[in-house]
Amino acid sequence: MKKIVKSLAAAASAVLVFAGCASTGSSGSTSPQYTQKGWKSVKIHGGGMVPGLIYNTSKQGVLYARTDMGGAYRFDAASQSWIPLTDFAGVEDYGRLGIASIATDPVEPNRLVIASGTYTNDWEKGPSQMLVSEDYGNTFKRIDMYKSDGTPLKMGGNMPGRGAGERLAIDPNNNKIVYFGSFGDGLYKSEDYGHTWKEVKSFPAKGNVYDEGFSTWSHFDHYFGIMWVVFDPESGTPGNGSKNIYCGVADTKNTIYESNDAGVTWHPLEGQPKIGDFSYGKPEAQKARGEAKHKHMTGDVCSCHMYYPLKGVYSPKGELLVSYNAGFGPYSSAYWGGAIWKFNFKTREWTDISLPKHDPDPSYATTDRAVGSVAVDYQNPDVLIAVTMNEWWPDEYIYRSTDGGATWDPIWYLDGYPNRVDKYSINIKDVPWLDWGTQKTLPEENPKLGWCIADIEIDPFDSDRMMYGTGAGIYSTGNLTDWDRGKRVNFIPYAEGIEECAVLDLISPTEGAHLISGVGDIGGFVHYDLTKASPMIVNPNISGVSSLDYAAEDPYYIIRMGDGKLMISYDGGDEWNPVKNYIQGANEGWGGTAAVNADSSVIVWAPSNLVPSWTDDEGEHWNVCSGLPENCKVVSDRVNKNKFYAYGGDKKFYASTDGGKSFVMVNDRWNKSGKDSWQSDLNAVIGCEGHLWFAAGEAGLYHSEDGGITWTSISGFDDALVIGLGKAKDSSSYQVLYTNSKYKGKYGIYMSEDKGVTWTRINDDNHQYGAANTAITGDPRVYGRVYLGTNGRGIVYRDVFEN
Numbered sequence: 001m002k003k004i005v006k007s008l009a010a011a012a013s014a015v016l017v018f019a020g021c022a023s024t025g026s027s028g029s030t031s032p033q034y035t036q037k038g039w040k041s042v043k044i045h046g047g048g049m050v051p052g053l054i055y056n057t058s059k060q061g062v063l064y065a066r067t068d069m070g071g072a073y074r075f076d077a078a079s080q081s082w083i084p085l086t087d088f089a090g091v092e093d094y095g096r097l098g099i100a101s102i103a104t105d106p107v108e109p110n111r112l113v114i115a116s117g118t119y120t121n122d123w124e125k126g127p128s129q130m131l132v133s134e135d136y137g138n139t140f141k142r143i144d145m146y147k148s149d150g151t152p153l154k155m156g157g158n159m160p161g162r163g164a165g166e167r168l169a170i171d172p173n174n175n176k177i178v179y180f181g182s183f184g185d186g187l188y189k190s191e192d193y194g195h196t197w198k199e200v201k202s203f204p205a206k207g208n209v210y211d212e213g214f215s216t217w218s219h220f221d222h223y224f225g226i227m228w229v230v231f232d233p234e235s236g237t238p239g240n241g242s243k244n245i246y247c248g249v250a251d252t253k254n255t256i257y258e259s260n261d262a263g264v265t266w267h268p269l270e271g272q273p274k275i276g277d278f279s280y281g282k283p284e285a286q287k288a289r290g291e292a293k294h295k296h297m298t299g300d301v302c303s304c305h306m307y308y309p310l311k312g313v314y315s316p317k318g319e320l321l322v323s324y325n326a327g328f329g330p331y332s333s334a335y336w337g338g339a340i341w342k343f344n345f346k347t348r349e350w351t352d353i354s355l356p357k358h359d360p361d362p363s364y365a366t367t368d369r370a371v372g373s374v375a376v377d378y379q380n381p382d383v384l385i386a387v388t389m390n391e392w393w394p395d396e397y398i399y400r401s402t403d404g405g406a407t408w409d410p411i412w413y414l415d416g417y418p419n420r421v422d423k424y425s426i427n428i429k430d431v432p433w434l435d436w437g438t439q440k441t442l443p444e445e446n447p448k449l450g451w452c453i454a455d456i457e458i459d460p461f462d463s464d465r466m467m468y469g470t471g472a473g474i475y476s477t478g479n480l481t482d483w484d485r486g487k488r489v490n491f492i493p494y495a496e497g498i499e500e501c502a503v504l505d506l507i508s509p510t511e512g513a514h515l516i517s518g519v520g521d522i523g524g525f526v527h528y529d530l531t532k533a534s535p536m537i538v539n540p541n542i543s544g545v546s547s548l549d550y551a552a553e554d555p556y557y558i559i560r561m562g563d564g565k566l567m568i569s570y571d572g573g574d575e576w577n578p579v580k581n582y583i584q585g586a587n588e589g590w591g592g593t594a595a596v597n598a599d600s601s602v603i604v605w606a607p608s609n610l611v612p613s614w615t616d617d618e619g620e621h622w623n624v625c626s627g628l629p630e631n632c633k634v635v636s637d638r639v640n641k642n643k644f645y646a647y648g649g650d651k652k653f654y655a656s657t658d659g660g661k662s663f664v665m666v667n668d669r670w671n672k673s674g675k676d677s678w679q680s681d682l683n684a685v686i687g688c689e690g691h692l693w694f695a696a697g698e699a700g701l702y703h704s705e706d707g708g709i710t711w712t713s714i715s716g717f718d719d720a721l722v723i724g725l726g727k728a729k730d731s732s733s734y735q736v737l738y739t740n741s742k743y744k745g746k747y748g749i750y751m752s753e754d755k756g757v758t759w760t761r762i763n764d765d766n767h768q769y770g771a772a773n774t775a776i777t778g779d780p781r782v783y784g785r786v787y788l789g790t791n792g793r794g795i796v797y798r799d800v801f802e803n
Contacts, residue, residue: 020734021688042795046473048500051163051454059109060461066099068158069792070500082497085137090768095124098157103168107175113194117155121220127152132194160211161328163454164227173236184223209250213298224250228312248309276306301365317381323371330452338370353405378460394443418442424489431493437538499794506775509555512572518545526573547593551600552638564588579619598641604660614660627663639689653708670711695720718742726778
């Protein structure tokens with residue numbers, strides 16, 4: 001009975017709100033732009049890797065975070081949240097959201113330099129950029145970066161080794177001087193605050209180590225290069241520059257170089273540790289040291305048997321602290337080995353201050369413990385904090401030293417397996433998804449301390465404030481020194497304002513939750529309240545939900561698909577159950593679509609690698625849809641339960657009138673543009689049988705009113721990425737259309753209230769959100785509300801008519 005009531009309500013809603021199905025023209029003209037206030041993030045809270053946290057050491061409260069594909073952020077103490085700085089990046093320059101390094105000026109704290117570039121290969125076109133600001137990142141001058149030979153200089157904010165750093169450094173004795181360690185293309189220097197750059201030709205090494213795993217599957221050699229630059233402030237005087245400069249390099253010969261003449265000449269730093277779990281007599285290690293190019297193994301201990309200096313940190317005690325690791329992260333194992341050493345600038349002495357070793361285990365490559373990062377307390381430089389990178393099981397370790405690294409105290413330990421003693425607590429009540437919706441068996445716990453921890457920092461002005469970045473956001477504590485008094489350190493999620501998910505699909509049902517999302521890596525969420533983080537959708541977990549749909553007559557009946565699995569919810573997404581059987585051989589990666597018909601009696605599942613199949617018994621039996629090719633996008637008619645539509649991998653349109661059992665090709669000549677439809681997004685209109693909208697990439701935007709038999713091209717679209725529909729203005733109007741596309745030569749987010757006759761841009765150049773080309777939808781219950789899924793900036797939304 002409950003289901004019937006919902007169906008009647010949904011049907012009434014469709015008739016009342018979405019009755020405007022009359023034909024329309026296709027002039028594609030432009031209306032004035034709305035004001036730009038009101039873009040907000042749907043709160044997930046983090047959701048991706050934060051490989052760098054950068055404090056200003058001369059002005060309290062100046063703090064930045066870099067993410068691997070979600071841009072750069074500045075912390076706002078008043079609101080205790082992070083402010084995005086790089087949302088100006090759009091479809092054409094989405095690479096600005098991959099942040100390779102950040103430097104905040106120790107002399108003029110308002111100055112900021114950001115190295116922005118997501119990929120070092122051809123996934124990102126053109127050169128990477130330096131973003132140079134004089135107002136804490138409120139505005140930037142964007143500097144294209146080129147190598148000495150005039151070819152584009154690329155940066156790898158989302159590449160292997162992205163947690164190393166910091167590659168950017170500003171001279172504390174002459175802040176006009178800025179250095180940047182590149183990804184295999186040498187050392188670069190600016191003498192004008194970062195506005196112009198030249199390669200330091202005298203620097204003797206570019207780094208001969210590249211990532212084996214990435215090279216194998218992408219056929220591109222990604223070099224880790226020069227991973228950090230550190231100045232010795234005591235080696236110079238204000239205004240005259242620092243004489244002593246240090247660089248860490250991923251190289252099998254020497255890994256740390258020094259200059260004693262302000263960068264004019266360079267030499268290997270004397271006495272530097274030649275460390276690793278190896279004997280120099282091993283033939284493979286000797287061979288690696290003689291290689292011009294060294295392919296570094298990523299799934300096992302490498303033949304070089306070396307530890308590389310991933311992080312270099314200045315200590316106000318007059319020391320260089322170096323974190324070593326056999327891998328480069330973000331996924332390499334702590335069990336491959338690592339170390340921590342410190343170098344005293346005055347005495348020129350090296351001291352081994354490595355973390356306590358693992359217990360001997362034949363499955364480990366070594367008992368040495370790999371390090372993600374080490375931090376120093378500026379108020380008391382004998383206090384150090386260090387964190388492992390990817391212990392994976394049962395958890396990461398954070399260590400604290402109060403004697404300069406002579407001894408280390410772990411934040412948890414085993415007290416008779418499997419029991420553990422925790423010297424900390426984590427409160428995730430405001431970000432409930434961080435428990436992954438599961439309970440762990442000791443010695444594991446949920447939530448974990450983290451994973452992929454590449455940076456940990458102590459506030460230089462507050463010994464109690466510590467934070468670190470994880471693969472899912474940031475944790476912070478405000479009572480760190482209680483550790484020394486035998487009290488628990490209390491952690492909370494600290495990524496408010498940082499939204500970093502890669503969004504794969506969005507739906508906004510006509511009843512129930514306003515928004516349900518499918519995202520990469522962490523599955524997806526049901527949002528009743530857009531301002532609160534939700535629990536993760538589970539039972540079971542799907543790491544990447546590629547497709548969502550709801551039944552038009554029963555919007556509480558929802559399906560979600562991903563990882564080769566398909567789930568059903570009968571209550572709007574609160575509880576989920578897997579279908580009785582999955583399709584054998586369905587692609588377990590991201591991709592594919594699934595659709596449910598209007599009365600929820602039939603589901604069609606289209607894996608990206610198979611011909612679609614249909615079921616009328618919720619997966620007990622799957623039957624191949626006759627007449628369709630592989631790699632289809634499927635949608636259901638929002639009125640007629642017997643109709644489904646598909647766009648095939650062969651770039652033809654198909655339709656079914658028998659509930660998905662069989663399809664016939666209805667149009668193979670729709671594309672008159674002569675351009676490729678590499679991008680495609682197909683949607684059906686609520687309340688209008690046979691009405692379809694199709695975003696076809698460079699081939700343009702199209703509309704059909706007869707189930708795909710004929711298509712009308714909407715003029716003006718140079719690159720139609722996604723198309724979505726929302727609540728109509730009134731009962732006689734058509735659903736409002738939303739798209740993120742290139743329209744009349746300009747990428748933007750556009751809306752149309754008259755079936756595509758006129759279009760209004762509803763964002764500006766400061767709010768573009770990168771390559772947002774996977775999902776967009778209006779809200780069928782809120783006139784003027786649009787949700788946009790991004791690739792690294794989570795979900796943004798706007799109420800266009802909000803005062």
